[in-house]
Amino acid sequence: MTASPGQGRLPAAYLTAGSSSFTEFVGAQAPELLPGRRALPSTPMVEAPHGTTIVALRDGTGVLVAGDRRATMGHVIANRDMEKVFATDEFSLVGIAGTAGVAIEMVKLFQVELEHYEKIEGVLMSLEGKANRLSAMIRGNLGLAMQGLTVVPLFAGYDLARGTGRIFSYDLTGGMYEEREHHSIGSGSHFARGAVKKLWRPGLDPQESLRVAVEALYDAADDDSATGGPDVQRRLWPTVARVDAEGARFVPEAEVEQVVTDVVAARAGNPGGAR
Structure with missing residues (x-):
């Protein structure tokens, strides 16, 4: 990957036109730098921090993605x-569950992959193209997943060609599935998904979808010890972002705080959440 001593020039591989995929370039020139190609000890399980829970739901204008803030080991x-x-780029978001370090590294590589494609091709990659690239990265991590270092992201974006928000989920082998309305991943996903089913409806406005996501994460934290609930003392609120025709952006913390405060107050007299 470095020039020969005294030459002071980049290797020919850097100066030759090739694929628009940054991952393929690294795989050809220095495959040991890719997360899925690194050798690990033969120990069957590695103890590392894990992150959960992620919720994504479509509303009247796009897709909202929210995640709690707790990582457990x-x-x-x-x-x-x-x-x-x-x-991950101007019109897409990703939420991560699984081994935190590997997941964050995969997201950073995915961000570079999309940016590299845009610079080489001069256009944004299609939303399905992005989803497929992420699928290939997850498949490349299968060896690490077999040793316990699993990564299961949730991908969402705004499809400029269709004029609608879309959600994609994955399995450990890189299998990709489009979710039509909403989805959740992580250890608290079963509880969060059940909450979203009861509260979601077509055509939610952005404020309503934010409330649904906060309610779902609250229910997940109520039954799953690995999911962090609202931390009023430390002022830690869920991370929430949305993507629509205007692009991807994070919901201001003050807005999330207000919704969390309302949800906590509404449940003060009925912690179980029944209505």
């Missing part, structure tokens, strides 16, 4: 304010 809270939702 076994029965220990490894981190209380982890960020699990990322903007």
Whole structure:
């Protein structure tokens, strides 16, 4: 990957036209730098922080993605304010669950992959193209997943060609599935998904979808110890972002705080959440 001593020039591979995929270039020139190509000890399981829970739902204008802030390592809270939702380019978001370090590294590589494609081709990659590239990255991580270092992201974006928001989920082998209305991943996903089913309806406005996401994460935290609930003392709120025709952006913390405060107050007399 470096020039020969005394030459002071980049290797020919850097100066030759090739694929618009940054991942393919690295795989050809220095495959050991890719997360899925690194050798690990033969130990069957590696203890590392894990992040959960992520919720995504479509509303009247786009897609909202929200994640709690807790990362766990076994029965220990490894981190209380982890960020699990990322903007991957101008019109897409990704939320991560699984082994935190590997997941964050994969997201950073995915961000570079999309930026590299745009610079080489001069246009944004299609939303399905982005979803397929992420699928290939997850498939490349299968070896690490077999040793316990799993990564299961949730991808959402605004399809400029169709004029609508779309959600994609994955399995450990890179299998990709489009979710029509909403989805959740992580250890608290079963509880969050059940909450969203009861509260979601077509055509929600952005404020209503934010309320649904906060309610779902609250229910997940109520039943799943790995999911962090609203931390009023530390002022830690879920990370929330949305993507629509105007692009991907994060919901201001003050707006999230207000919704969380309303949800907590509404449940003060009825912690179970029944209505």
